[in-house]
Amino acid sequence: MSAQTSMPPRRRKRSARVAVMVLGAGAFALAGCREEQVEAQAFPDLAACEAAAGSDPALTIEACRTSFEEAQALNVESAPRYDSLEVCEELHGDGACGSEAQATQGGSGSIWMPLLAGYLIGNMMGGRSGYAGAQPLYRTNDGKFTNAAGSSTFSSNRGAARMDASQFVRPSPTVNKPPMSRASALSRGGFGATGSSRAAFGG
């Protein structure tokens, strides 16, 4: 063994490399980071799906039924639940809500849920952990459709599209949880007001 000794190499105090940062351009563009896409179809009811299955080789009557059952189960488990008919109709439109007792056996007569207004089938989404093969759809107060989590809106409850796989993330259960009051329903713009007079926030 040689007894060669050397000083440890001096620690470098700066980054070995730094990403080329072009401001106002690339930081949040998602090229290369797009979410996985899946083929999805929406139907207002089981009959519409079965009718389409006759002419679409990629869709079977069996798949329609399985998906519809899954959407119905998710509806019972995860539909938005409200503490009054007024709040429910405010968000989902007049006549678009019913009581939990109407939707499922043993449900409460004083909890209100939107009526199932269709379902979304995700191709190849069934059986994946944390995902559902189908999602229930509900009306919105402006004539569109939304999912159980209220996280997406769709212009129609009929048609086919490519969508982010995240559209099929299993919604959180709402059954046996306190229903939402007016205060907890969706709103925007609740951040930023306090500091809005300031030109910049950093320092």
Add this chain to the structure above:
Amino acid sequence: MERIDLAERPGWRDLAREQGFSFSEMHGEPYWDESSAYRFTLEEIETGIEDPATELHGMCREAVAKVLDSEELMTRLGIAPARMDLLRDSWQLGQPELYGRMDFAHDGQGPAKLLEYNADTPTSLYESAAFQWQWLEDQVAAGVLPEGADQFNGLHEALVARFGALFPPGTNLHFTAATDNAEDYATVEAMGYAAREAGLGAHYVDLGQVGVSAEGGFVDDEDRLMRVLFKLYPWEDLLQDEFAGHIAASGCLFLEPPWKAILSNKGILPVLWEMFEGHPNLLPAFFEADVAEALAGRGGPAAGAAARFERAETALRRGHVSKPIFSREGAGVIIREAGEIVEAAENGEYDAHPRIVQAYHPLPQFGGVRPVLGAWIVGEACVGLGLREDRSRITQDLSRFKPHYIED
């Protein structure tokens, strides 16, 4: 520590333009100024700045625990009773800190003195981590700086490593800022670049577009549920916004976490002084309410602070700085020497806030200007340095950013 005149890179203005560094000039004045640079020895960096800043961050964590344990202290720091649990819970859950910047008065001699800790929304991240780094690389390549010159600037690498340690690859992060202010946005973008380099998804949403879903979660402008949100918007404002009550149950991890509201608060300075009185990197500091009468010669200090006040009285009477507990860019700061106001920042926006007083430790002068050292903390360690200099005694938002290098 010296201020050295150096040749500017001939093409730096073009480079700034190409890279979107639009605020390299502001209000017709240069903001990025490489006509001179600060030179440090490695010893000055490591012993004078890096190690003390890391130690101070550890002390700050102890101070946070103390404040969160005391409703009285939280009240003195302006935390509303309704928000105390949010802050306490975020600490008890161990919600991680991402970054912060300590501002020091330091001339290379003696210990650096902590002026304040912007632990919540520090800016100048882009110019510190990226443009300054490029300056060093270019100046070494051009022979303006010697081959072995280095820079205290592991900021970008440390952020990438921190993001990578906190989140599994592929995690989606959201980033938000409240204004279209180019400086603020550049800091958010520099964060976004670091997150992406760590293999995470980075999405931007305007703060005003954030929504609350029926489930009580926060959603972005495309209704995507947000699990992690980096916000360049101060906690003291966030806590007063309409959605503040939704934060606790939102399932969204905020960066910085709510407990940073304690650290980015000037009220932490008297708490630190009480806990670590005499620490070489701290200046004597008090809640103004405890000592205002005594300093004005109208009465005595509050009982709990009396002994400490007595020990610091000579220094405070020589000169002290009054600062609102929440303020940015020097706003609302008043400097008094021997009882007379010698400088006051015009911005009175924070005048309604409670104040602290801190012994006045003037910024050193180098060639007629006064640098303030910004020591960057990522996670729990100091990883880099950025300097700004100003002609006035209070560093404000028209200061210039100055590059630095290490050469023994």
